[in-house]
Amino acid sequence: MSTPAGETPEEITTEHPDAPPSLDSEVAQVVAPDRDIEVAVGDNLVEIRDLTVTFGGLTALDNVTFDIKRGEILGLIGPNGAGKTTCFNAMTGVYKPSGGSVQLEGHTLNGRKQHVITRLGLARTFQNIRLFGQMTALENVVVGLDARHKTSVPGAIFRSPRHRREEKSSIEHGMALLDFVGIADKAQELARNLPYGYQRRLEIARALATEPKLLCLDEPAAGFNPAEKDELMQLIRTIRDDGYTVLLIEHDMRLVMGVTDRIVVLEFGKKIAEGTPSEIREDPKVIAAYLGEETDDDGAA
Numbered sequence: 638m639s640t641p642a643g644e645t646p647e648e649i650t651t652e653h654p655d656a657p658p659s660l661d662s663e664v665a666q667v668v669a670p671d672r673d674i675e676v677a678v679g680d681n682l683v684e685i686r687d688l689t690v691t692f693g694g695l696t697a698l699d700n701v702t703f704d705i706k707r708g709e710i711l712g713l714i715g716p717n718g719a720g721k722t723t724c725f726n727a728m729t730g731v732y733k734p735s736g737g738s739v740q741l742e743g744h745t746l747n748g749r750k751q752h753v754i755t756r757l758g759l760a761r762t763f764q765n766i767r768l769f770g771q772m773t774a775l776e777n778v779v780v781g782l783d784a785r786h787k788t789s790v791p792g793a794i795f796r797s798p799r800h801r802r803e804e805k806s807s808i809e810h811g812m813a814l815l816d817f818v819g820i821a822d823k824a825q826e827l828a829r830n831l832p833y834g835y836q837r838r839l840e841i842a843r844a845l846a847t848e849p850k851l852l853c854l855d856e857p858a859a860g861f862n863p864a865e866k867d868e869l870m871q872l873i874r875t876i877r878d879d880g881y882t883v884l885l886i887e888h889d890m891r892l893v894m895g896v897t898d899r900i901v902v903l904e905f906g907k908k909i910a911e912g913t914p915s916e917i918r919e920d921p922k923v924i925a926a927y928l929g930e931e932t933d934d935d936g937a938a
């Protein structure tokens with residue numbers, strides 16, 4: 638299966654979904670048979686050192702240093718404009734840092750192209766959903782799986798046995814991933830026709846298709862009601878239990894406090910705190926940073 642010529646991911650917004658089906662841990666085994674299921678939090682997977690990004694005279698990220706440990710869910714929070722998305726963009730090759738470094742398992746990511754960073758094991762979702770709207774949910778995931786395939790271009794053109802094998806396993810693997818995120822019932826629907834919550838889950842499935850070591854989620858709960866946020870929290874936990882490491886940008890404090898192991902807090906581009914959710918909740922610098930910020934429906938900033 639291939640991407641339609643010239644189509645680029647588009648931002649899609651539709652109404653909210655009905656409650657998606659529940660998750661099945663057996664599916665997790667099918668999705669990622671080679672992973673250590675329910676890995677413990679371990680050594681450093683990612684090391685970010687003195688990361689700095691400037692836009693003209695504005696320093697959006699100012700000498701930020703933190704680690705992401707293997708198997709953890711790390712929250713990246715901060716008031717509007719604090720530099721969270723800039724940090725994601727610098728990690729994933731969208732922006733070129735003006736200083737500092739990002740290392741994943743000892744591989745330097747800064748200066749590398751986005752597809753190389755994806756291959757090294759870092760995948761992300763976006764604040765504004767980006768899907769191939771004219772493709773089905775399954776095709777959107779298979780595109781992500783294609784990033785892992787080894788068939789040569791001639792092999793694909795002449796449909797070599799290997800290519801046919803990979804295509805078949807792509808469909809099975811893609812279906813397992815849709816099942817894993819709870820939207821297998823919509824596999825054949827065009828992405829643009831999916832309810833909003835399904836689109837968010839589809840973005841996660843597509844990111845997981847690249848077999849990332851680190852999954853970066855940029856405000857995955859934006860636009861969700863409290864029940865949908867609870868389901869998303871459960872999905873994020875299941876993703877971690879399946880052996881992935883998760884970096885989460887999220888404004889909803891109840892979600893962040895409920896799902897993360899540790900939190901890094903940015904304000905005006907600088908790291909102002911790092912700790913467990915209970916440490917962060919009590920930190921006077923964090924409380925001061927959030928004073929005057931608008932809170933989400935059920936978030937307590």
Ligand SMILES: Nc1ncnc2c1ncn2[C@@H]1O[C@H](COP(=O)(O)OP(=O)(O)OP(=O)(O)O)[C@@H](O)[C@H]1O
Pocket residue numbers: 692695697715716717718719720721722723724
């Ligand atoms: N491409 C860009 N060009 C110029 N300035 C930018 C660019 N991207 C971000 N900025 C600026 O960098 C600062 C940090 O923005 P960023 O989007 O990273 O913050 P954020 O913490 O993700 O905010 P939010 O929670 O509102 O999404 C802001 O002052 C923003 O205006």
